[in-house]
Amino acid sequence: MFEELKQRVLEANLLLPKYSLVTFTWGNVSEIDREHGVVAIKPSGVEYEKLRAEDIVLVDLDGKAVEKGLKPSSDLATHLELYRAFDGIGGVTHTHSRWATAWAQAGESxxxxxxxxxxxxxxxxxxxxxxxxxxxxxxxxxxTGKVIVETFREIDPKDVPAVLVHSHGPFAWGADAGSSVENSVVLEEVALMAFAAKMITPQKEVMQDVLLEKHFCRKHGKNAYYGQK
Amino acid sequence: MFEELKQRVLEANLLLPKYSLVTFTWGNVSEIDREHGVVAIKPSGVEYEKLRAEDIVLVDLDGKAVEKGLKPSSDLATHLELYRAFDGIGGVTHTHSRWATAWAQAGESxxxxxxxxxxxxxxxxxxxxxxxxxxxxxxxxxxTGKVIVETFREIDPKDVPAVLVHSHGPFAWGADAGSSVENSVVLEEVALMAFAAKMITPQKEVMQDVLLEKHFCRKHGKNAYYGQK
Amino acid sequence: MFEELKQRVLEANLLLPKYSLVTFTWGNVSEIDREHGVVAIKPSGVEYEKLRAEDIVLVDLDGKAVEKGLKPSSDLATHLELYRAFDGIGGVTHTHSRWATAWAQAGESxxxxxxxxxxxxxxxxxxxxxxxxxxxxxxxxxxTGKVIVETFREIDPKDVPAVLVHSHGPFAWGADAGSSVENSVVLEEVALMAFAAKMITPQKEVMQDVLLEKHFCRKHGKNAYYGQK
Amino acid sequence: MFEELKQRVLEANLLLPKYSLVTFTWGNVSEIDREHGVVAIKPSGVEYEKLRAEDIVLVDLDGKAVEKGLKPSSDLATHLELYRAFDGIGGVTHTHSRWATAWAQAGESxxxxxxxxxxxxxxxxxxxxxxxxxxxxxxxxxxTGKVIVETFREIDPKDVPAVLVHSHGPFAWGADAGSSVENSVVLEEVALMAFAAKMITPQKEVMQDVLLEKHFCRKHGKNAYYGQK
Known part of the structure; x- marks a missing residue:
């Protein structure tokens, strides 16, 4: 069942090695089918080269297996907590990508x-x-999921679709599995750039608010004008 | 129309992923046909793997479409401003390449x-x-284009064919689309090297003027002697 | 003789270039057959592209050749010292991987x-x-082996399956040749991450003990619950 | 004439892109035939992908063309100065490799x-x-060559087969073209490692003399014991 969902989650997981976001099996992507209350996620500890659509694990929002299959990622409970708390998200990605993890290890936003x-x-x-x-x-x-949710008490998770878990690494989310991976790729890029910028000018704090708003709204929301229609 | 122009602009755009200057669709290259007043530029948000010559967008110097086609890059207006102000240039490249962007984010030349x-x-x-x-x-x-032009009030844009837009990233230009990409590649290389040199010797300021002049003139201008003929 | 052992050691050695842990011939992997007291190791100075299973050198625990063959890696005596002192290990890897070596050169744990x-x-x-x-x-x-063993006087080498040799580089070990390479890959990843974290927050010292324990025990020992079964 | 010499110099030049030591045409390798007083070097500004053995330029030790051909690398005079002053060397490589160049730009040994x-x-x-x-x-x-030679007034160029030219980049040499490239690769590796080590422990100065000597002599000179025979 849910063959298309599994296929999408498989393809999203395979983007992790493609974008050099994972070493060995250190990452996992999931997607939720809100209508049926089913979450599809990578199985625990399975190598990406060997991963097939039928290996993707199906669980409900309490983590109960929906069909006989492999053991889900050990990070499943974090994914589920995010799906329960963040209504508007459809996909979640966790990695130990280098530069985002370095910021998490430094304990710095x-x-x-x-x-x-x-x-x-x-x-x-x-x-x-x-x-x-x-x-x-x-x-x-x-x-881990609850602490993430707590961090977003006053922030819309769609405005900032990622977080750094202290001493651990990044989680990112999006409308579906693929867009949660996309946000993970971006996070890794900006984590490297921010590292380098901080080294060049340690006292640099933040960009102008008005520029931040301009760029976010150029790509997101009703006045977006980036891309084809 | 302008098939050769489109082909050249396509090929120049495809150099961006080849030289690892872009992630996703974060970059764009254009070239101007000064005789006909036509600018060819990458369409907005189209993936490089799928980009074909017929997708390249043609506009005039006011940004008006010259033929029916895709939406041009959202950075088009910046390109146009540069073509209007800098007589001698024929191609423009914009990227968010990592190390050049880090300097731009640090707000440092x-x-x-x-x-x-x-x-x-x-x-x-x-x-x-x-x-x-x-x-x-x-x-x-x-x-954005006007601020770049303002920065070059007392500098010949052919002497320094690139700029860092504050909190944003690099723009580079050249005689045509291909050479604007070449200058973008060089900028990224020297941005990394300057980062590392600054870390090794923070107090280092600049190289000797006479050595700067020697090397620039060895490759550019009437006394150049680098390359074949 | 020991064809399977040689094959495993060959394959483990070939993981070093695959994971970008070596330049030229700067690395070597060995595995011990405890039952027969035989150690299989890479020959000295042979290029990875040309390495074949029959080139793998067999020696006993005193370093004496078990059969006619090539000269073993010049680091053999270090491997043997580790096999003699650390009962529970079956494979050893030595590399000059960049970031782990940087920490070793800095003389820092x-x-x-x-x-x-x-x-x-x-x-x-x-x-x-x-x-x-x-x-x-x-x-x-x-x-070199003796100094490593001395460093582990009060630590179980299975709890921390790697070391940085001062002014030199990393050695890692594991249950067999392959897992010693896996630990070398991880060491390189965390060496880069720790470098970056230290640059971001120089005063950062260590993670919480309880989190360290939680994660190590999630993957190792009798209560491990990572992976399939 | 000198077809084998040209072939060797071609192959050595092609190692530069293989080891990511060059961008565009920023590098050149030469080799000298001491018996005939002929130096073979890369032509100026020719792309590596298009370089063929017959493009390699032959000159004498005064830089005079030995046969009709392309213009030699603009760095030829530096190579020749090194061949004249350093009797024992047979090959020279110049690159702008990133980390070695960063040290040169910092003006630091x-x-x-x-x-x-x-x-x-x-x-x-x-x-x-x-x-x-x-x-x-x-x-x-x-x-440039003379300043390099001056730097080696009290050092045997075979003991330290490389140099950093201030505000410029590295030159390396060896017994032939290939070994000069090998030394360039090593230089780039240790330049990155030393950068990272310096960032981790800024006060770190040098390694122990006795360890330096042990390792150099393990690979070089009459008591060397690394490699097969």
Whole structure:
């Protein structure tokens, strides 16, 4: 069942090695079918070269298997928490991409320093707070999701479709699996650029608000005018 | 019409992914036919893998479509402003290449630190001033071009065929579409080298004037002696 | 003899260029057959493109040739010292991979800054002390092994399956040749990430102990729940 | 004539793009036939993809053409100066490789920080002094060679087969064209590693003398024991 969903999730997962966002099996992409309440996600620890559409795992929003199959990604509970809390999203990607992970390891939010960032993220990509011992020791993956949701208490997740989990790495989301990967690729690019800009001018803080708004709205929302129609 | 022009602009655009200067569709190259007052430019948001010569958009110097076709790059107005102000140029390239963009995001001009730079740029590659709120909110892309032109008030754009737009990224130009891409490639190389040199010796300012002149003139102008004939 | 062992060691060695861990012939992988007391290792100075299974050299734990063949890697004595001291390991890899070597050259241990590190290394990847003149001038390669073993006096080499040899570069190990290469790949990734994180936040020291433990134990030991089964 | 010499020089030049040491035509390799006093070098400004053995230019030690052909590399006079002053060398390579050039642009010698460096360079790779106005304005390329030779007044060029020309980039040499390229590859690797090590531990100066000597002599000279025989 859900063959098209599986196929889309397979293809989105295969974009991770294509864009050099993963080493070995360190990444996973999922997509939700909101109508049927079904989430399709990469199986745990399976190599990308060997991944086939039929390996993609189907679960419901509580993480219960929808059909017999492989074990889902160990990060499933984080994906589910995001789908439950963020109504408008349809796909989630997690990677340990180098430069975004470096910012997460530094425990620093990624500042909006230029229009490349502003084209996709309407403000800084925030770094979550450190998790408590309790959050880490019980239901760790689910609590990872909860801490992400907490970070977006006053931010629309569609305005900033990514986050840096403290001491861990990035999660990104989008309308579907493919666009969550696209946002992951952009995040990695701007993480490198912001690293280099910070080294060149350590005191640099952020770009102008008006330029940030101009670029985000040039590509998103009702007044967007980028692309073909 | 203008099949050869379109073909040249197509090929120049395809150099951007070849030299790893673009992610997704973040770049565009144009060329002007001065005799007929026609500019050929990449269409907006079209993927490089799918780009064909017939997709290249033809406009006049006011940006009016010369034939029925796709929507031109959203940066068209910047290209046009450069063609209007800089008589001697025939091609323009815009990218968000990593290291050049990092300097633009840092709001710093790229200093001339070595002969690789001097072979192509006769002085620093300047970073433009920040644009005003008014410039950003009305005719943003055209004003981007005007701020570039303002930056070159006392510099010959043929001596330094590139610029860093503040908080945005690089534009480069040349005799035709292909040479504007070539200058973009060089800019990216020297942006990385200058980054590294600045990290090694933060107090380093610039190279010797006489060496800068020697190298620029070895490749450009009437006494050039680099290459065959 | 030992054709399967040679084949495995060949394949593990060929992973080094695949993962961009070596330039020229700067790396070597070995595996031990504990039952027969035989170690298979790359021959010295042979190019990877030309390496065949029959070129792999067989020696006993004293380094004596088990059959007529090529000269073993000049680092053989270091591998043997590790096999003698670390009971539980079956494969060893040595490279001069860029970012791990940079940390070794800086003489700094690689701090545990994030979950990518914690998934494989249960604590910092230590840098050995500088060797004495005597250790360098006599039985240098064997003494390199001894200094590594000394560094692990109070650490289980299975908990942290890698080390940085001061002013030299990384050694990693694992259950077999292949897993020692896998640990080398991970080490290189986390060495780059830790470099970048340190540049972003120089005062950053380490990640939370509880998160380190959570991630290491998610993948290793009896309560591991990563992967299929 | 000298078909084998041309073929070797062609192949050595083609290693430059293979090892990502050049952009466009920014590099050149030569080899000398000492018996006949003939130097074979890359022609000026010819693209690597189009380079054929018959394009390689033959000159004598005064730079006079030995046969009708293309114009030699504009850096020819530097190569010739090195062949005249350094008896024992047979090949010379010049590139603008990124990290070595960054050190040259910083005006800093590349310190010996680890065994990767020590395996090829018996001490720091020195940065030349800045050239005087007179040296730059008259016979610039030849004077570049003279400043390199001056830098080696008290160093055997076989002990440190490379140099960083101030504000310019690296030259390397070896027994033949191929080994001069090999040394250029190593130089680029250690330039990146030394950059990173310096960022991690800015106060780090050099490696132990005894370790430097051990590694250099393990690969070079009469007591070398690396490789097959």
């Amino acid at each position: 990624l500042p909006a320093l230029g229009t490349t960032h502003a084209d996709y993220f309407y403000g800084p990509v925030l770094c979550t707070r450190e998790m408590t011992k309790e959050e880490i020791c019980t239901e760790y993956e689910r609590n | 790229l200093p001339a630190l070595g002969t690789t730079h001097a072979d192509y740029f006769y002085g620093p590659v300047l970073c433009t001033r920040e644009m005003t709120k008014e410039e950003i909110c009305t005719e943003y892309e055209r004003n | 690689l701090p545990a800054l994030g979950t990518t590190h914690a998934d494989y290394f249960y604590g910092p990847v230590l840098c050995t002390r500088e060797m004495t003149k005597e250790e360098i001038c006599t039985e240098y390669e064997r003494n | 590349l310190p010996a920080l680890g065994t990767t460096h020590a395996d090829y360079f018996y001490g720091p790779v020195l940065c030349t002094r800045e050239m005087t106005k007179e040296e730059i304005c008259t016979e610039y390329e030849r004077n």
